[in-house]
Amino acid sequence: MTNWDEFGFNTRAVRAGQVRSEEGEHSETIFPTSSFVFESAAQAAARFSHKEQGNIYSRFTNPTVRNFEQRLATLEGGERCMATASGMAAIFSTCLGLLKAGDHIVASQSIFGSTVILLNNILAKFDVKTTFVKLTDLDSWQAAIQPNTKFLFLETPSNPLTEVADIGALANLAHANDCLLVVDNCFCTPALQKPLSLGADLVVHSATKFLDGQGRCMGGAVVGSEKLVGGDIFAVLRSGGSTMSPFNAWVFLKGLETLDLRMQKHCDNAEALAQWLVKQELIERIYYPGLPSHSQYDLALRQQSRFGSLVSFEVKGGQEAAWHVIDSTRIMSITANLGDTKTTITHPATTTHGRITAEQRHAAGINDGLIRISVGLENVEDLQADLLRGFK
Numbered sequence: 001m002t003n004w005d006e007f008g009f010n011t012r013a014v015r016a017g018q019v020r021s022e023e024g025e026h027s028e029t030i031f032p033t034s035s036f037v038f039e040s041a042a043q044a045a046a047r048f049s050h051k052e053q054g055n056i057y058s059r060f061t062n063p064t065v066r067n068f069e070q071r072l073a074t075l076e077g078g079e080r081c082m083a084t085a086s087g088m089a090a091i092f093s094t095c096l097g098l099l100k101a102g103d104h105i106v107a108s109q110s111i112f113g114s115t116v117i118l119l120n121n122i123l124a125k126f127d128v129k130t131t132f133v134k135l136t137d138l139d140s141w142q143a144a145i146q147p148n149t150k151f152l153f154l155e156t157p158s159n160p161l162t163e164v165a166d167i168g169a170l171a172n173l174a175h176a177n178d179c180l181l182v183v184d185n186c187f188c189t190p191a192l193q194k195p196l197s198l199g200a201d202l203v204v205h206s207a208t209k210f211l212d213g214q215g216r217c218m219g220g221a222v223v224g225s226e227k228l229v230g231g232d233i234f235a236v237l238r239s240g241g242s243t244m245s246p247f248n249a250w251v252f253l254k255g256l257e258t259l260d261l262r263m264q265k266h267c268d269n270a271e272a273l274a275q276w277l278v279k280q281e282l283i284e285r286i287y288y289p290g291l292p293s294h295s296q297y298d299l300a301l302r303q304q305s306r307f308g309s310l311v312s313f314e315v316k317g318g319q320e321a322a323w324h325v326i327d328s329t330r331i332m333s334i335t336a337n338l339g340d341t342k343t344t345i346t347h348p349a350t351t352t353h354g355r356i357t358a359e360q361r362h363a364a365g366i367n368d369g370l371i372r373i374s375v376g377l378e379n380v381e382d383l384q385a386d387l388l389r390g391f392k
Ligand SMILES: *Cc1c(COP(=O)(O)O)cnc(C)c1O
Pocket: 086, 087, 088, 089, 112, 114, 115, 155, 184, 186, 187, 205, 206, 207, 208, 209, 218, 219, 220
C-alpha cells in the first residue's frame, strides 16, 4: 500500500485510499451493497472469527466508506478514521466509546448547540457529567478537571464569536491530568488546522459542512490513533449502527478532492469581507481571527494556516437593525447551516442561540445586533453589495 504521508496535502486529497476494481474505473467506485459474498462456508467462518480480514456487512465496513476514511485520516495526520452518519453521530460514538457511568467531561461553553444537548441532557441520564468552561481561559479548564475527567472537548475558532483555543496548551493540560483532548475541527478542516499535530488525541468532524462543502449530504468522522478509534469507538459504531452510507462517502470523497482549493477561496473571500466590514459605519464590532485587532490574532496565526470562512459582526441598532440587514440580502441564504459554497447569513440570538435566556446570551457575548456569515465562493463584491443594501 502507498505511504501517503510522503505526498503533499492536495495529492493525498485527490488520490489517497482509492482501490480500483478490475474494471479500471478512473473515478472512485460506489459500493451500494449491504452485505458481501463469501467463496465458501469456511471463508465466511474465517471472516466472522476475524481469522481473515475482509468485508462482511456494510454496517461494519464498506469499500467506498473505507476509501473516504483513509483519505481523511491521512489529511488529518491520524492513523485511523471512522466515518459516521452525521457529525453528531461522530461525537456520540466518541462519547460512548470513551466513557462509562460516573465519568466526567470538561467542555468549552462555545460549542455546537446539539453537542451541548447531547452532553447535558442525554449523557447525564447515564451519569456522565459535563462542566462547561470559557474556551480561552486556561485556568478555568484546569480548575474544572476532576479525578474522573476522561476528556476535554472544544471547537476552535468558536462559533459565532471566533474565539481561538490554544490546542497545544490544552493538550498538555489534558495529558498532565491523564485525560484526552478531543477537537471538533469542523470550521478549519485539515486544510487550515491539524489538531493532532498540535497534540490533540482525537478529531471529530461534521462532514456535512466544509468536507462536502456543497450542502448535499449528512456525515461525520472521528480521526485518531488506531488504538482509540479502531478499538472502543469502532466497537460502538459497529454495534450502535450510525455508519455512513456508501453514497454519502462517495460525495465526501469528491468533496475532499477540492477541499484545499475551496478553503483557500473561502478564506480569500472572508478576509476581504472582514476588511471591508471594518470600514462600514453601521458596524459596532467585528469578529474575525484574521484581523490584527482580534484578541487572539497571534495565536490564530501560529496555529492555523489561514483564518477560515466564519465572519461575525454586530450592527448598531440591535435586533431590528440586524434583521433589516438580513432581510435586505438577495444573494445570501438565510439559513443556520454553514460551510457551503453558498454564503449563509444567520441571526444567532433568535436562532442557534434562541433557546438560552437573554442573560446567558449576553454573558456569552451573543448580542441582539450580532450577525454571523459563513462566507461562500461567490464574487466578494456581490456579497458586499448584498450587505450594503441593508446598511443603508
Ligand atoms: C454541524 C456541526 C456539528 C454536527 O454535525 P451534523 O453533521 O449536523 O450532525 C458538530 N459540530 C459543529 C461545529 C457543527 O457545526
